[in-house]
Amino acid sequence: MTSYETPTNNLVGPLLTDLYQITMTYAHWKNKRHEEHSVFELFFRKNPFKGSFTLFCGLDEVVKHLHAFKFSQEDIDYLKSTPSLQHCDPGFFDYLLQLDCSKTQIQALPQGSLAFPRVPLVIVSGPLGVGQLLETTLLTLINYPSLLATNAARMVLRAHDHDNHRPQSADLPRQCQKQILCAEFGLRRAQGPDGGFSASKYAFVGLFAATSNVKAGKELGIPIVGTHAHAFVQSYLSLDEVQELTVANKNSGGQVNLLEKVLEYRDNKNGANLGEDFQKTNDGELAAFIAYACAFPDSFLCLVDTYDTVKSGLLNFCMVSLVLGDLGYTPKGIRLDSGDLAALSMACAHKFAELAKSQNRPFFHDLDIVASNDINEKTLVKLNQQGHAITLYGIGTNLVTCQAQPALGCVYKLVELNGKPRLKLSQEIAKVLIPGRKRAYRLFGKKEAPLLDLMVDADKDDPPEAGKPVLCRNPFQAMDRVMVTPSRVTLLHGVYFDGGKEALESVGSLQENRNLVKEQLGGVAGMGILDYEEPKQYPVMVSDNLYNFLHTMWQEQLPVPELS
Ligand SMILES: Nc1ncnc2c1ncn2[C@@H]1O[C@H](COP(=O)(O)OP(=O)(O)OP(=O)(O)O)[C@@H](O)[C@H]1O
Ligand SMILES: O=P(O)(O)OC[C@H]1O[C@H](OP(=O)(O)OP(=O)(O)O)[C@H](O)[C@@H]1O
Numbered sequence: 001m002t003s004y005e006t007p008t009n010n011l012v013g014p015l016l017t018d019l020y021q022i023t024m025t026y027a028h029w030k031n032k033r034h035e036e037h038s039v040f041e042l043f044f045r046k047n048p049f050k051g052s053f054t055l056f057c058g059l060d061e062v063v064k065h066l067h068a069f070k071f072s073q074e075d076i077d078y079l080k081s082t083p084s085l086q087h088c089d090p091g092f093f094d095y096l097l098q099l100d101c102s103k104t105q106i107q108a109l110p111q112g113s114l115a116f117p118r119v120p121l122v123i124v125s126g127p128l129g130v131g132q133l134l135e136t137t138l139l140t141l142i143n144y145p146s147l148l149a150t151n152a153a154r155m156v157l158r159a160h161d162h163d164n165h166r167p168q169s170a171d172l173p174r175q176c177q178k179q180i181l182c183a184e185f186g187l188r189r190a191q192g193p194d195g196g197f198s199a200s201k202y203a204f205v206g207l208f209a210a211t212s213n214v215k216a217g218k219e220l221g222i223p224i225v226g227t228h229a230h231a232f233v234q235s236y237l238s239l240d241e242v243q244e245l246t247v248a249n250k251n252s253g254g255q256v257n258l259l260e261k262v263l264e265y266r267d268n269k270n271g272a273n274l275g276e277d278f279q280k281t282n283d284g285e286l287a288a289f290i291a292y293a294c295a296f297p298d299s300f301l302c303l304v305d306t307y308d309t310v311k312s313g314l315l316n317f318c319m320v321s322l323v324l325g326d327l328g329y330t331p332k333g334i335r336l337d338s339g340d341l342a343a344l345s346m347a348c349a350h351k352f353a354e355l356a357k358s359q360n361r362p363f364f365h366d367l368d369i370v371a372s373n374d375i376n377e378k379t380l381v382k383l384n385q386q387g388h389a390i391t392l393y394g395i396g397t398n399l400v401t402c403q404a405q406p407a408l409g410c411v412y413k414l415v416e417l418n419g420k421p422r423l424k425l426s427q428e429i430a431k432v433l434i435p436g437r438k439r440a441y442r443l444f445g446k447k448e449a450p451l452l453d454l455m456v457d458a459d460k461d462d463p464p465e466a467g468k469p470v471l472c473r474n475p476f477q478a479m480d481r482v483m484v485t486p487s488r489v490t491l492l493h494g495v496y497f498d499g500g501k502e503a504l505e506s507v508g509s510l511q512e513n514r515n516l517v518k519e520q521l522g523g524v525a526g527m528g529i530l531d532y533e534e535p536k537q538y539p540v541m542v543s544d545n546l547y548n549f550l551h552t553m554w555q556e557q558l559p560v561p562e563l564s
């Protein structure tokens with residue numbers, strides 16, 4: 001027998017749900033409907049962040065939940081004791097106790113897929129009793145991961161937009177030309193440990209390069225990165241505190257007193273001629289950098305904004321870096337955590353370019369400039385407009401809390417029972433449900449770019465085929481229709497859980513999910529869908545059959561108002 005992983009968070013189980021799922025399931029059981037065959041769809045109605053795309057995530061934990069789904073005797077004892085359920089027939093609790101997902105199937109988009117409104121992310125088929133019980137748990141396992149991965153990818157896209165704004169100038173510092181990376185720094189600001197860990201995980205799928213979360217590194221294999229905090233700088237007050245510190249000379253092997261070498265630069269005893277500014281920097285900060293260099297001579301990166309970025313931090317960093325360079329080490333860079341990040345990053349990069357030249361130290365060209373401090377998508381756009389030399393963003397609060405839109409509104413709706421489609425009407429057109437069991441396809445055009453997603457009736461429609469024209473309709477607007485002859489067609493959903501038996505598809509590794517994100521975002525690049533300002537909407541359409549079916553059912557079920 002294959003053993004499956006259990007959910008990452010051990011709060012996940014059949015009780016991690018809303019009471020009304022259990023009361024509805026009791027009513028179904030009581031009325032002998034719990035075994036009827038149901039189909040539920042989980043989807044969202046509107047892309048988050050005023051955007052035109054969403055990345056689907058959370059499927060890995062959904063599959064684990066279905067494999068592990070089982071009420072314990074303690075769960076049942078608790079349910080029996082609650083005022084809402086204590087009157088229930090004892091047979092119901094026997095039913096719950098033996099319940100599992102052996103008759104349930106999950107079809108879904110692959111994790112990391114580009115997803116659009118109304119196309120189901122997940123389709124749950126099987127006994128009504130179980131299908132209903134899964135609603136809230138599946139929503140909580142999908143809403144935040146998908147929102148977070150989308151937020152992450154949007155930030156990475158904005159960071160990369162810098163390529164389009166880069167000024168064309170021959171003497172531009174080398175940092176301005178580097179590929180920009182994003183690292184997730186949000187654990188301390190996240191909504192608790194689960195929010196923090198999930199953010200690290202799904203930000204990686206959403207193209208963040210690394211995380212500062214060590215647990216996520218260990219458990220998930222995500223690259224971990226880190227600099228140091230202000231506290232480290234604050235902990236030193238004077239150069240006396242680092243008088244004895246030595247570092248091995250990488251070339252000769254002998255120990256070298258760092259402070260002595262640094263002072264040779266500062267006081268111009270070695271003829272480097274750095275300038276008077278270097279003599280006026282903060283001593284405590286210089287001591288801290290020397291101490292940090294002793295600990296990390298091979299990966300020396302300093303937070304430079306504790307006192308004054310340009311007048312102190314930058315210069316202190318440069319002096320220690322020059323010494324490390326003399327000893328055979330390659331310093332790594334600086335972090336900016338306040339002030340005007342565009343202007344400061346440029347000032348630092350220009351200083352690096354100047355020293356690379358005047359001191360003949362090419363490593364200055366390759367130093368990283370890390371920027372953090374409340375960065376969000378809008379800040380990234382503004383930084384691009386101004387021009388900057390940041391090579392790595394550390395993003396916490398706005399990424400993990402999804403401050404720009406704190407929830408994705410995925411819903412879970414019954415679309416079919418016992419082979420009969422179910423409809424839900426609403427005054428609000430956006431809330432009208434497209435009834436029945438459907439199949440969804442992505443139709444590609446001549447240039448291999450996706451044209452639209454098409455939902456068809458699973459029973460009545462033939463699948464669309466490459467080279468064959470198909471009528472595609474806006475489900476709610478009669479006049480909005482197009483004839484499409486796709487160059488390629490892909491079926492969007494695969495079977496990821498089949499009653500606990502070996503399913504057809506596996507969710508794959510986070511790296512594979514991330515590769516899919518890269519591939520799918522690359523596939524729509526240049527179509528306007530990923531734009532920040534007024535992004536182009538991607539069409540989601542239905543077959544003629546499905547359109548007619550929706551509107552016939554609509555007319556049958558909605559009473560005609562009387563005019564008197
Ligand atoms: N050049 C820039 N253009 C637009 N926004 C920027 C720029 N530089 C920084 N920001 C953003 O502006 C906000 C304010 O930065 P600032 O350093 O003034 O914040 P602060 O809260 O006063 O600093 P501190 O963190 O030291 O308290 C931050 O969210 C930062 O990301
Ligand atoms: O700004 P975020 O996107 O959330 O990124 C994470 C922040 O966490 C650290 O701040 P810290 O806890 O030291 O507080 P402070 O810098 O705001 O004073 C770090 O210096 C970043 O500023």
Ligand SMILES: O=C(O)c1cccnc1
Pocket residue numbers: 185186212225226227228229335372394396
């Ligand atoms: O390593 C860092 O610089 C870091 C990590 C978490 C939060 N802020 C900064």
Ligand SMILES: [Mg+2]
Pocket residue numbers: 337372373
């Ligand atoms: Mg900070």
